[in-house]
Amino acid sequence: MKGDRRALFFLMSAVAAGLLVPVAEQEHRWIVTTVAVTYVVLAIASALDAWSRARR
Amino acid sequence: MEIGVVVVILVALGFDYVNGFHDAANSIATVVSTRVLSPRMAVAWAAFFNFAAFLVFGTHVATTIAKDVVVQDVLTIGIVFAGLVGAIGWDLLTFWFGLPTSSSHALVGGMAGAAVAAHGGHVLVTAGLRKIGVFIILSPLVGLALGMIFTIIVMWVFHRYTHVEKLNRGFRRGQLVSAAAFSLGHGANDAQKTMGIILAVLIASNHLPANSEVPLWVVLAAHTAIGLGTLSGGWRIVKTMGTKITRLQPLGGVCAESAAAATLFFTSSAGIPVSTTHTITGAIVGVGATRRLSAVRWGIAGRVVWAWILTIPGAFAISYVTSLIVRAVA
Numbered sequence: 576m577k578g579d580r581r582a583l584f585f586l587m588s589a590v591a592a593g594l595l596v597p598v599a600e601q602e603h604r605w606i607v608t609t610v611a612v613t614y615v616v617l618a619i620a621s622a623l624d625a626w627s628r629a630r631r
Numbered sequence: 632m633e634i635g636v637v638v639v640i641l642v643a644l645g646f647d648y649v650n651g652f653h654d655a656a657n658s659i660a661t662v663v664s665t666r667v668l669s670p671r672m673a674v675a676w677a678a679f680f681n682f683a684a685f686l687v688f689g690t691h692v693a694t695t696i697a698k699d700v701v702v703q704d705v706l707t708i709g710i711v712f713a714g715l716v717g718a719i720g721w722d723l724l725t726f727w728f729g730l731p732t733s734s735s736h737a738l739v740g741g742m743a744g745a746a747v748a749a750h751g752g753h754v755l756v757t758a759g760l761r762k763i764g765v766f767i768i769l770s771p772l773v774g775l776a777l778g779m780i781f782t783i784i785v786m787w788v789f790h791r792y793t794h795v796e797k798l799n800r801g802f803r804r805g806q807l808v809s810a811a812a813f814s815l816g817h818g819a820n821d822a823q824k825t826m827g828i829i830l831a832v833l834i835a836s837n838h839l840p841a842n843s844e845v846p847l848w849v850v851l852a853a854h855t856a857i858g859l860g861t862l863s864g865g866w867r868i869v870k871t872m873g874t875k876i877t878r879l880q881p882l883g884g885v886c887a888e889s890a891a892a893a894t895l896f897f898t899s900s901a902g903i904p905v906s907t908t909h910t911i912t913g914a915i916v917g918v919g920a921t922r923r924l925s926a927v928r929w930g931i932a933g934r935v936v937w938a939w940i941l942t943i944p945g946a947f948a949i950s951y952v953t954s955l956i957v958r959a960v961a
Contacts, residue, residue: 581920588772599765600758603903610769613776 582622589614635708636836640829642715644856646722647825650734651681651860653722654821657891657911658814658861661884667806674862676807677814682858684818690845691902692820696827697834699759700739701746706835709957710745711828717741717950721942730938733906738824739763740943744950749958763904767939770894770905771913777890778917785886786921802881809888814861816895817907822853824904829853883918890914909939 592611599607658677662668668676697703701710718734718741725732739760746754792798826845829852833839839846891911898905 584920588775591768592772595765595768598761600762603762603765603901607765607769610772610776613780614772617776617779 582618582625585614585618585621589618633836636832636838639708639712639715639832642712642719643825643828643832644852646715646719646734646738646828647822647853647856648860648863649719649722649726650821650825651678651857652863653726653734653860654817654907655861655863657907658810658817660911661887661915662806662810665803665806665881665884667803667881667884668810673810676810677817678858678861680811680814681818681822681861682854684815684822685850685854687815688819688823688896688899690823690826690850692823692899692904693826693830693845695759695762695902695904696738696742696824697830699756699762700742702754702756703831703834703841705746705750705754706831707749708832708836709961710749710954711742711832711835713745713748713950713954713957714738714742715828716953717744717946717948720949720953721946724945725938725942728938732938732942733767733908735821735824735904735906736763736767736939736942737946738828739904740946741950742828743943744947745954747947748951748954766898766903766905767909770898771909771916773894774891774910774913775917775920777893778887778914779921780917781886781890782883782918782921785882799881802885805885806881806888809885809892812892813888813895813907813911816892816899818854818857819899820895820905821907822850822857823899825853825856826850827904883915887911887914887918890917906939 589611592607592614595607596604596611655674655677658681659668659670659673662673662676663670667673715738718737721732721737721741722734743755743760789798826849829849830839830843830845833846833849834841834843888911891907891914894910894914895905895907
């Protein structure tokens with residue numbers, strides 16, 4: 576299930592970005608948060624892609 | 632101007648040259664690997680836009696490097712010299728092994744190592760290093776996400792288009808624009824790091840008052856040095872970046888370079904010194920990952936990550952030793 580592996584990779588990236596939020600300076604927190612949220616969305620999209628391919 | 636100041640400025644410009652030489656691959660790897668331009672034409676194209684960057688971007692990154700790594704009061708010509716030796720030494724070492732590491736982080740590690748050897752850890756600017764540290768991790772992630780998103784958008788827009796040959800020709804031409812944009816971002820972010828170093832030297836030697844802006848001659852000299860370095864090219868890294876991480880088609884090249892350029896434009900405007908190497912590597916991985924994760928050669932990508940992890944400590948160590956030698960000799 577390569578699609579799942581990709582989703583997991585994105586999820587790990589989201590966690591990495593999420594961990595940086597408290598460390599980042601106030602003015603840059605929105606960037607770090609946006610990156611974390613983007614990776615969550617990519618993880619969900621990737622998992623859905625893998626799921627739809629598996630159904631076919 | 633004293634001879635010591637002139638020597639350190641020349642070494643800083645030498646670092647900029649090595650940076651262009653080392654990072655030329657970032658700007659041109661995808662254009663060369665997709666055979667849009669010959670290697671010779673590609674370096675000339677990238678060098679021109681490296682130089683032209685001074686017309687587009689300000690000098691916020693230069694200020695960050697000059698003031699946000701080490702407390703300005705303790706900077707001396709000897710410390711800046713030792714820092715540069717560490718950064719150049721590390722760059723050449725990784726160049727020899729064909730690893731696309733970050734010249735920027737080598738510079739930060741080098742400056743920190745030299746200052747710590749002379750004065751101890753308290754002279755490091757924690758807030759500035761935190762900002763740089765956060766973006767060490769973030770810049771490849773941003774490049775990767777944008778690379779992937781751009782690829783998905785382009786594929787979605789053109790998925791019904793049946794003239795594949797025509798489409799490929801269009802993207803080949805598009806790569807000229809995206810490579811130019813990336814070279815512009817590279818010139819803006821990386822040349823400014825050298826400007827920051829020269830600014831620090833000029834302030835430390837009392838040639839400029841504290842909180843000065845970067846003089847125009849420094850801006851022009853830095854962009855010329857990085858442009859000339861790019862013109863000399865670095866073929867070992869072109870190979871790693873252009874073919875070994877993932878195979879790229881013109882479409883992927885356009886998306887990777889556009890993603891990296893967008894990241895660099897934003898960070899240069901915001902005064903954040905990021906690694907152009909990290910950004911383009913992340914973007915190339917992002918483009919490869921739209922196919923499947925196995926399209927990315929993770930063994931090579933892993934080697935690159937290890938080189939990233941080692942860059943700051945490596946340059947720090949070389950500069951630390953150099954700083955001790957400089958102090959002993961002086």
